[in-house]
Amino acid sequence: MSQNLQPLDWMTPGANIAAYIQGANAIAILSAEEERALAEDLYYHEDLDAARRLVLSHLRFVVYIARSYNGYGLPLGDLIQEGNVGLMKAVKRFNPEKGVRLVSFAVHWVRAEIHEYVLRNWRIVKVATTKAQRKLFFNLRGAKKSLAWLSNDEAKAIADDLGVEVSQVMEMEKRLAGHDECFDYSSDDDESPYQAPALYLEDKTADPALLAEIAETGNDSHNRMTKALAELDERSRDIIQSRWLTDNKATLHDLAARYKISAERVRQLEKNAMKKVRMSMEA
Template sequence: MQQIGKTPLLTPAEEIELAALIKKGDPAARKRMIQSNLRLVVKIAHDYSHFGLPFQDLISEGNIGLMKAVERFDPEKGSKLSTYAAWWIKQAIKRALANQGKTIRLPVHLVEKISKIRKATAALYEKLGREPNNEEISKAVGMPVNKVAHLKAVSLRPASLDTPVGDTEKTNLGDLLGDESATTPLQDLQTKSRVNVIKQLMSKLNERDATILTMRFGLGGEDPKTLEEVGDFFGITRERVRQLQNAILKEIRDVVKEEDRQRTSDEVDEENLEREKMKILKDIAAKNHTEEKGKKSSKNSKKKK
């Protein structure tokens, strides 16, 4: 970090000269332009340091944005590199923060490995001048290729609570947390509380169980995996995956049921009343929708005649 401050800034003339060399594929020019603007990444990362992502991760993401800016920078368009690069750096950081905000919190040991992958990706991007593939990242971090691919997917895609769960797959994970379409304050509070329960449970699970839950239900946003796929990933049988999955789900259900039992009778009555109201509103909406479709169908029939 101290070395960054010692690197001199580029003059406008140097920016133009280096940009021309970079277009010709000069790696030394590319490296110099990147290093001369790393302090900009640090400055922008500080502005986003209170949003929950580790500072080093912010810098890693910002560096990738800077590298993309350097590759695309065209001084003939009239803008300074710092102005142009700032947009790319901010976009990269904002994307990382948005992805983090959309995912259910993962156990600390997984977060640390994801952070390691991010740092290695940024370092390889600078070294290779392109986005590194999973094999290259695997060698850099000392993890199996399939694990790198899985952790990248977990960290970059939004969580889904609509994934079918259980043996019959007639229930989804959202059913364990309550109706997310509820609009009353009471229901909102219950949903938030139950999501927190899931987060707490995930943070207490060992790496294998947390990954099984994540893979089976797409908690990291990737497509849910079958029992066979998860079994192949861990080298265990389909039946063993099912047993582990059901044990975890039972623990989640037990905690949710315990939370429900702690509600007062007034809260239960209020919830039941709100459910009845919602049912009536849904019935009215459905009726209006049916009537509207009937009117449109009638109009279309008249037009055809």
């Protein structure tokens, strides 16, 4: 067996995926006794060579599982690499005293890593985050009997079978039927009704030059207002501030009572003060 376990160029599934699969299939399968002996060496003595041999002897098993996810349009080499990560995690946690073969224990870890990879890369936006959504994502396509939209009865049957809500089945069907759009896609067909998102999602108000101009104008207006108010006498300034620059604005009668003058006199003072402020700000 040892000659089959030497480091080889094919051990990373890359461009030559066929050579990798051929190499993985060439490694001998361990007998139950050999597997247990290696597992005990790893579990009790942390024998890394035993761990390596356990991993290598199960590479063909990962290839077999990864091939079942080919329908998601992702590279088989990437699926295999993710599955191998799951296999290594399983080998690290495998307890030979449980009385099960490594392949039975590892299947969960291999599938879990591949599932995470598929969910991260199938679409730009992750289509499944909850447990129910994950279950639907990996089972709904197989449960559908045709490419047509599900009827209410079909959706209910699938929901009952998977233990989820009918609304969740319908929502996942819509997500699976959708597709990613190119942000700045351009077409040579002038009559095409499609518009790239870049043409209508631009926020015109987010122009840095415009924002800077608005901020500068606001600061300038504030400074002019402050200077204009400072040029007023104390009573006129208080009338303007009380009437226009506070949340709880005072009435003419409130100010008349404060300064012991008529409301008409307050109105005249306010008018004259506003005229002075306007002239000062325009200067």
